[in-house]
Amino acid sequence: xxxxxxxxxxxxxxxxxxxxxxxxxxxxxxxxxxxxxxxxxxxxxxxxxxxxxxxxxxxxxxxxxxxxxxxxxxxxxxxxxxxxxxxxxxxxxxxxxxxxxxxxxxxxxxxxxxxxxxxxxxxxxxxxxxxxxxxxxxxxxxxxxxxxxxxxxxxxxxxxxxxxxxxxxxxxxxxxxxxxxxxxxxxxxxxxxxxxxxxxxxxxxxxxxxxxxxxxxxxxxxxxxxxxxxxxxxxxxxxxxxxxxxxxxxxxxxxxxxxxxxxxxxxxxxxxxxxxxxxxxxxxxxxxxxxxxxxxxxxxxxxxxxxxxxxxxxxxxxxxxxxxxxxxxx
Amino acid sequence: xxxxxxxxxxxxxxxxxxxxxxxxxxxxxxxxxxxxxxxxxxxxxxxxxxxxxxxxxxxxxxxxxxxxxxxxxxxxxxxxxxxxxxxxxxxxxxx
Numbered sequence: 001x002x003x004x005x006x007x008x009x010x011x012x013x014x015x016x017x018x019x020x021x022x023x024x025x026x027x028x029x030x031x032x033x034x035x036x037x038x039x040x041x042x043x044x045x046x047x048x049x050x051x052x053x054x055x056x057x058x059x060x061x062x063x064x065x066x067x068x069x070x071x072x073x074x075x076x077x078x079x080x081x082x083x084x085x086x087x088x089x090x091x092x093x094x095x096x097x098x099x100x101x102x103x104x105x106x107x108x109x110x111x112x113x114x115x116x117x118x119x120x121x122x123x124x125x126x127x128x129x130x131x132x133x134x135x136x137x138x139x140x141x142x143x144x145x146x147x148x149x150x151x152x153x154x155x156x157x158x159x160x161x162x163x164x165x166x167x168x169x170x171x172x173x174x175x176x177x178x179x180x181x182x183x184x185x186x187x188x189x190x191x192x193x194x195x196x197x198x199x200x201x202x203x204x205x206x207x208x209x210x211x212x213x214x215x216x217x218x219x220x221x222x223x224x225x226x227x228x229x230x231x232x233x234x235x236x237x238x239x240x241x242x243x244x245x246x247x248x249x250x251x252x253x254x255x256x257x258x259x260x261x262x263x264x265x266x267x268x269x270x271x272x273x274x275x276x277x278x279x280x281x282x283x284x285x286x287x288x289x290x291x292x293x294x295x296x297x298x299x300x301x302x303x304x305x306x307x308x309x310x311x312x313x314x315x316x317x318x319x320x321x322x323x324x325x326x327x328x329x330x
Numbered sequence: 331x332x333x334x335x336x337x338x339x340x341x342x343x344x345x346x347x348x349x350x351x352x353x354x355x356x357x358x359x360x361x362x363x364x365x366x367x368x369x370x371x372x373x374x375x376x377x378x379x380x381x382x383x384x385x386x387x388x389x390x391x392x393x394x395x396x397x398x399x400x401x402x403x404x405x406x407x408x409x410x411x412x413x414x415x416x417x418x419x420x421x422x423x424x425x
Contacts, residue, residue, distance in 0.1 A: 036395060038392075038394075038395050039395050040396075085375075088371075088375065089375070092371075092372050092375065095357065095372050096355055096372075099355055099356040099357065102338070102356070107335050108358060109332065109333040109334065109335050109336070110332070112333060113332055113333055164355075165355075168355075172375075172376075303333075310333075310334070310336070313336075313359075313360040313361070313364060314334070314336070314360050316360070316361070317360040317361040320361060
């Protein structure tokens, strides 16, 4: 049970750092114990996880926008139904993750407000536009493929609620990647124009997807403590390499060309990719990607337009509560 | 303006295979009707269950993790509560 009420009991000492308790905490992590919401944890562990899980949740919610863009223009009823189900799943994933983040003591409302105020990030990948139908294929195949690569190790993360949310998310995510690959395959086997559309989408998404795994290991600021706490089980570069190795044969199967002429397979069988343009990544993180302003504006509008629904639901619940209190008094 | 908080609920689902209701997660809703509908949408999109319970989170009383040693110790030392404590010769067969 992850009630906020229960968590309030230890608010007095939850932010105090304590060497003895920290050592006990690390010892639990070292034997692969799961940390649960009401257990003692270092303030920095709580803060790191609140940041990571809430950003993960925001990413699921903002991630609905580039795909939602094509629901009304999907080429067939089958594709439309699948895309709608996928976007609904992303919403569900966001909600599981907000629920996991809340167990650390910050309410969902506060977390959402931070994202709307631009104080909390979401994945940089969702600041790229979905220009053609093929982009929906590429997003499912590559973006969800990369997300799965990231999320599978998180199923064994030291924080119980996050690990449990990830297990659920990963089960649902595999349909997303397969539906994306199927879209790409259909286009790649279609007319010359359709094949060119698929290639164009791969060209646009390949590098941003490699950036999804985060900065190279030598530059990542969060990795060391996250590894010690078993929040992170593999480094950014390790996951990126796994993704590339899994994806190259899939692109070959599709008959599409990865937009990296310098790419070659080394003696170990790993595909070596060319240098990633980290300036582009930093620009997108700084708010200067192709769609940053549009995404945030769309989220703010949806939140503001929904205010009356939240108010009406609260007012109705309050009216019912008062009525039943009156009846009880009679 | 800060968004006001909406009450938290815990969701329990009974799956098809006849097992008991099992905790699956939490959600926010203003009342029981909306909590049940949200639970349906969030936790049963793939036929996960045939019955849903929603319980206000603050109605749950939980054991204190700090006292789990004391709480569960009595069960730790009673190995005679398990079938493997008792010797039954192999020739007796499965029991």
